Amino acid sequence: MSTPSDRATLRKQLRERRRGLPPQHRIAAAETLADRLLSLPFFSRESLPASGYVAGYWAMDGEIGLHAFQLRLPAPLVYCLPLLHDDGSLRFAPWRPGDPLVTNRFGIPEPDVTPDGALRAEDMAVLVMPLVGFDAACHRLGMGGGWYDRSLAFRHQRPAPPWLVGAAFAVQRVDALPREAWDVRLDAVCCEDATHIAEDIA
Numbered sequence: 001m002s003t004p005s006d007r008a009t010l011r012k013q014l015r016e017r018r019r020g021l022p023p024q025h026r027i028a029a030a031e032t033l034a035d036r037l038l039s040l041p042f043f044s045r046e047s048l049p050a051s052g053y054v055a056g057y058w059a060m061d062g063e064i065g066l067h068a069f070q071l072r073l074p075a076p077l078v079y080c081l082p083l084l085h086d087d088g089s090l091r092f093a094p095w096r097p098g099d100p101l102v103t104n105r106f107g108i109p110e111p112d113v114t115p116d117g118a119l120r121a122e123d124m125a126v127l128v129m130p131l132v133g134f135d136a137a138c139h140r141l142g143m144g145g146g147w148y149d150r151s152l153a154f155r156h157q158r159p160a161p162p163w164l165v166g167a168a169f170a171v172q173r174v175d176a177l178p179r180e181a182w183d184v185r186l187d188a189v190c191c192e193d194a195t196h197i198a199e200d201i202a
């Protein structure tokens with residue numbers, strides 16, 4: 001258990017740290033991140049369907065970029081961006097550079113499609129998600145809206161797929177995150193200097 005203020009204080013500190021990284025570090029880190037993500041066992045031939053949807057995100061607030069990853073994703077895999085549904089869950093839609101975008105309530109660009117007709121988290125083969133903080137056991141601290149936790153709650157009952165992967169800078173790592181019952185643990189976290197795989201699937 002944790003008090004709300006633990007999480008709020010940690011969020012503030014880690015978001016400042018994330019925004020404070022210099023541009024040259026961000027560019028190099030995003031390249032290395034792409035290599036690490038694509039080397040995960042979840043992207044091997046045995047773990048993935050011949051084709052499949054892969055959720056990414058549109059980086060904001062100093063988050064590590066996924067451009068290099070999107071560009072290098074093998075052709076049968078379809079890159080998707082999240083969109084906010086009024087029911088409080090995230091939906092996903094394929095997006096390629098040039099496709100129309102709209103801005104959501106947080107100022108984040110999302111594909112210009114109706115959320116009702118979009119894909120669900122359950123339809124993804126792999127979800128790569130942004131995070132504010134993580135620990136080596138693959139626990140995730142997000143922006144605090146609960147969007148990913150609500151959308152991924154089915155993973156409390158069911159194993160992968162979808163495989164859940166956090167993307168972060170190394171400075172976002174903490175020793176141990178305060179935890180809540182609804183937190184969905186990730187299968188892996190990749191950052192520029194390490195790949196962390198959850199103990200039970202390593």
Ligand SMILES: Nc1nc2c(c(=O)[nH]1)N(C=O)[C@@H](CNc1ccc(C(=O)N[C@@H](CCC(=O)O)C(=O)O)cc1)CN2
Nearest residue numbers: 057058059060082106108130142143144145146147148
């Ligand atoms: N790039 C990216 N996309 C994402 C997320 C994310 O963390 N990063 N999300 C992950 O869940 C979802 C959106 N959730 C969000 C939750 C809070 C805030 C946020 O900026 N809150 C502001 C103030 C709120 C406001 O402007 O109304 C803040 O805390 O400063 C943004 C996104 C879906 N898309």
Ligand SMILES: Nc1ncnc2c1ncn2[C@@H]1O[C@H](COP(=O)(O)OP(=O)(O)OP(=O)(O)O)[C@@H](O)[C@H]1O
Nearest residue numbers: 141142143144145146147148149150153180182183
């Ligand atoms: N499965 C769920 N069902 C209902 N409410 C949930 C669920 N998961 C999380 N929430 C709600 O979402 C709120 C925010 O959760 P939390 O602080 O863990 O967000 P977060 O994981 O940091 O954010 P995000 O996933 O948007 O990046 C909590 O107050 C919680 O009540």
